[in-house]
Amino acid sequence: MAYIPETMFGIETGPNETIPRVMISPARYVQGDGVLDHLGRYLELVPGKNVAILISENGQKRFGERINASLKNAKVRFVIGQFGGECSIEEVTKHEKAFGSSNELDCLIAVGGGKCIDTGKYIADRLRIPVVIVPTLASNDAPCSALSIMYSPEGVMSGVEFFKQSPALVLVDTRIVANSPERYLVAGMGDALATWYEAHACGTNITGKSCVGARPTLAAGAIAEVCAATLFADGEAAASAVRKSEVNDVLERVVEANTLLSGIGFESGGLACAHSIAQGLTLIPSVHSDSLHGEMVAIGLLTQLLLEKRQDDGQKVARFMALVGLPVELKQISFDASNREHVNQVIDFAMNFPFLQNEPFPVTREALLRAS
Numbered sequence: 001m002a003y004i005p006e007t008m009f010g011i012e013t014g015p016n017e018t019i020p021r022v023m024i025s026p027a028r029y030v031q032g033d034g035v036l037d038h039l040g041r042y043l044e045l046v047p048g049k050n051v052a053i054l055i056s057e058n059g060q061k062r063f064g065e066r067i068n069a070s071l072k073n074a075k076v077r078f079v080i081g082q083f084g085g086e087c088s089i090e091e092v093t094k095h096e097k098a099f100g101s102s103n104e105l106d107c108l109i110a111v112g113g114g115k116c117i118d119t120g121k122y123i124a125d126r127l128r129i130p131v132v133i134v135p136t137l138a139s140n141d142a143p144c145s146a147l148s149i150m151y152s153p154e155g156v157m158s159g160v161e162f163f164k165q166s167p168a169l170v171l172v173d174t175r176i177v178a179n180s181p182e183r184y185l186v187a188g189m190g191d192a193l194a195t196w197y198e199a200h201a202c203g204t205n206i207t208g209k210s211c212v213g214a215r216p217t218l219a220a221g222a223i224a225e226v227c228a229a230t231l232f233a234d235g236e237a238a239a240s241a242v243r244k245s246e247v248n249d250v251l252e253r254v255v256e257a258n259t260l261l262s263g264i265g266f267e268s269g270g271l272a273c274a275h276s277i278a279q280g281l282t283l284i285p286s287v288h289s290d291s292l293h294g295e296m297v298a299i300g301l302l303t304q305l306l307l308e309k310r311q312d313d314g315q316k317v318a319r320f321m322a323l324v325g326l327p328v329e330l331k332q333i334s335f336d337a338s339n340r341e342h343v344n345q346v347i348d349f350a351m352n353f354p355f356l357q358n359e360p361f362p363v364t365r366e367a368l369l370r371a372s
C-alpha cells in the first residue's frame with residue numbers, strides 16, 4: 001500500500017491537538033571534487049557489498065569506468081540496469097523485476113539526473129533495500145528527499161510517491177557538476193531559491209504542513225534561509241566557475257545549496273505557490289519540452305511573490321534571476337501567455353495542488369490569475 005507520511009506525522013496529538021514538528025534528511029551527505037572515485041569506500045557506511053546500479057546509457061559512457069574501478073577496488077559486486085529516461089511506474093516495475101532476480105542485493109545506487117534518481121528511490125523501496133544517490137547534475141532538489149515525482153511514460157506528471165526511508169547516502173562529485181552545462185546549475189538555483197520563500201509561507205501559516213504532512217521545524221526554515229542567502233551571495237560566481245569548468249569554494253557552496261539545503265528545506269520546510277505553478281506548467285507541451293524543472297519553479301516563484309504582494313522581494317529575486325540567466329518572463333520558458341486555454345490549465349492544476357494552500361492566506365483563482 002502507498003505510504004502517506006501525513007498519516008504518520010500529520011495527526012493531532014496531546015491535549016492541545018497540535019501537529020508535531022518533524023524533520024527528515026538523508027543519513028549521510030558527501031560532496032567534493034572527485035568523490036565518485038571513492039564510491040566503493042563510502043559504500044562501507046551503508047553497507048553495500050552486493051549492489052544494483054541504475055544509470056542511463058549516456059551516464060554509463062561518462063562515468064561507468066570510474067564507478068567500475070572504485071567498486072572493484074573496494075571488492076563490491078554489482079549489476080547494472082539501464083535507465084530508460086522517464087520516472088514512470090512502468091520503468092520502476094521493469095527494473096524491480098530485473099534486479100529482483102539478483103540474489104541478496106544490499107543496496108541500490110542511482111547515478112544520474114532527477115528522474116533517474118527518483119526512479120532509483122522507488123525501485124529500492126520495492127526491493128526493501130537502502131538507496132544511494134549519486135547526482136550527476138545540481139539542477140534540482142531530488143537527491144536528498146524520500147519522495148519521487150512520478151510521470152506517465154510520455155512525461156506528464158502523474159503524482160508523488162513517498163517512501164519510509166530517506167537516502168542512506170548522497171554522494172555529489174563537484175567536478176562532474178563543473179563539467180556539465182551551466183544551464184543545469186542555474187536551473188538548480190531556481191529550484192533552490194524558491195525553497196526559502198515556500199518554507200517561509202508554510203511556516204507563517206499556522207495550519208501549513210511540510211511535505212511529510214507535519215509542522216515544519218525551525219531547523220528546516222533556517223536551512224532554507226541559508227540556502228537563499230548563499231545563492232544571492234555566490235550564485236553568479238558559481239555559474240562563472242562552471243563556464244570555466246572550474247571547481248572552487250564558491251561552486252562548492254552553491255552545489256550544497258542546490259542539493260542539500262534545498263532538499264532538506266523543501267521536504268521538511270514545505271512547498272507553496274511556486275511549485276504548484278511549476279508542476280502545472282509541465283502540462284503545457286512546449287514548456288515541458290523546452291524547460292527544466294528549476295526554470296519552471298523560477299517562474300512559479302515570481303508568481304508567488306506577486307501573489308503575496310511582496311514587491312521588494314519580487315524585484316530582488318527577479319534581478320538575481322536575470323543576472324544568472326533564469327527566466328523572468330513566460331516566453332522564456334516557451335509559454336504563450338495569450339493562450340487562455342493554457343493559462344487556465346496551469347491555474348486549474350495549481351489550485352488543486354495540495355501545497356498551494358500552505359500560503360498564509362486563502363488563495364482564490366482570481367488572485368492567482370492576477371499574479372500569473
Ligand SMILES: [Zn+2]
Nearest residue numbers: 141191293297
Ligand atoms: Zn523542485
